[in-house]
Amino acid sequence: MTILVTGSRGRVARTLLGLLHAQGHPLRAGSSDPGALDPPGGIPAVRCVLDDPGTFGPALEGVRSVFLYAGRSTGAATAFAEAAAAAGVRHIVLLSSSAVLEPGGADNLLAGHHAAVEAALSRGPVPATFLRPGDFAGNALRWARSIAATDTVRLPYPEAHTLPLHEDDLAEAAAAVLTAPEGHPAPAYTLSGPQSLTFREQADLIGEGRGRPVRVETVDPAEWKAASGIPAPYADALLDHWRAHDGTPLTPAAPLVDHPRTFSLWAAANAASFA
Numbered sequence: 001m002t003i004l005v006t007g008s009r010g011r012v013a014r015t016l017l018g019l020l021h022a023q024g025h026p027l028r029a030g031s032s033d034p035g036a037l038d039p040p041g042g043i044p045a046v047r048c049v050l051d052d053p054g055t056f057g058p059a060l061e062g063v064r065s066v067f068l069y070a071g072r073s074t075g076a077a078t079a080f081a082e083a084a085a086a087a088g089v090r091h092i093v094l095l096s097s098s099a100v101l102e103p104g105g106a107d108n109l110l111a112g113h114h115a116a117v118e119a120a121l122s123r124g125p126v127p128a129t130f131l132r133p134g135d136f137a138g139n140a141l142r143w144a145r146s147i148a149a150t151d152t153v154r155l156p157y158p159e160a161h162t163l164p165l166h167e168d169d170l171a172e173a174a175a176a177v178l179t180a181p182e183g184h185p186a187p188a189y190t191l192s193g194p195q196s197l198t199f200r201e202q203a204d205l206i207g208e209g210r211g212r213p214v215r216v217e218t219v220d221p222a223e224w225k226a227a228s229g230i231p232a233p234y235a236d237a238l239l240d241h242w243r244a245h246d247g248t249p250l251t252p253a254a255p256l257v258d259h260p261r262t263f264s265l266w267a268a269a270n271a272a273s274f275a
């Protein structure tokens with residue numbers, strides 16, 4: 001029986017498709033734009049978007065397990081669960097967020113849609129596992145243009161800590177939960193990278209990776225917000241998130257993979273983006 005991987009243009013889903021394909025699982029790649037996909041081994045692609053219930057039936061036909069991206073529109077998550085049950089799906093693995101665990105999670109803009117999809121799937125009828133990653137290592141790619149052009153990154157909270165999670169570790173964890181659900185009985189797993197690092201330390205490691213140091217300039221949060229191009233409510237939520245961890249080291253989550261990848265490894269592999 002087939003595994004449906006939604007959000008297939010995303011980095012996590014693409015890596016997951018490659019891992020599952022290498023293990024020989026029958027797969028279907030779901031995306032809002034299946035024509036843009038080039039999945040490994042000619043995996044069939046279908047249109048599947050969480051906020052468009054019309055796409056659910058064909059995408060779910062003959063499917064046993066689903067890797068689900070939480071879309072921004074959460075209203076159709078219940079309809080998705082019902083369509084999955086009708087199609088005979090036995091397990092849904094949701095890419096959620098550790099932000100749902102923060103105080104006021106459901107009201108937090110970074111967490112709200114994840115919390116709503118979790119709540120919808122919790123009501124059944126298909127058993128679901130929630131993967132709750134914290135900050136992705138790949139978020140540092142937002143600095144790439146500035147570093148490549150000026151050797152400098154301008155940050156409102158350079159001493160804020162994150163636990164940067166290599167997206168390949170997230171994909172590996174998802175593959176393990178999808179293919180061996182009996183070995184992963186918890187309803188939810190928090191995922192993080194192995195080291196608490198400040199943004200300044202991450203910039204230093206990017207400098208090491210590309211072979212040229214990166215300067216960090218502290219900017220006023222209001223100035224950062226105006227220059228970010230991020231819609232104001234999301235920019236405010238990010239600033240709140242970073243302020244809450246300013247100067248405070250974080251404790252890594254118990255890993256779901258054997259050898260969690262370090263940020264240093266990520267920075268070396270992505271050096272060309274910052275050159």
Ligand SMILES: NC(=O)c1ccc[n+]([C@@H]2O[C@H](COP(=O)([O-])OP(=O)(O)OC[C@H]3O[C@@H](n4cnc5c(N)ncnc54)[C@H](OP(=O)(O)O)[C@@H]3O)[C@@H](O)[C@H]2O)c1
Nearest residue numbers: 007008009010030031032033070096097133134135136139
């Ligand atoms: N970034 C973090 O630190 C973080 C932390 C915790 C949780 N999360 C959650 O993890 C999920 C993935 O986040 P993300 O930041 O990696 O991904 P993203 O850039 O938000 O992409 C997610 C999805 O957007 C779609 N998409 C639309 N246009 C695209 C394009 N031009 N190229 C690639 N994908 C495109 C893809 O799905 P289709 O193929 O269906 O179009 C893709 O899988 C989100 O639900 C996010 O909230 C992120």
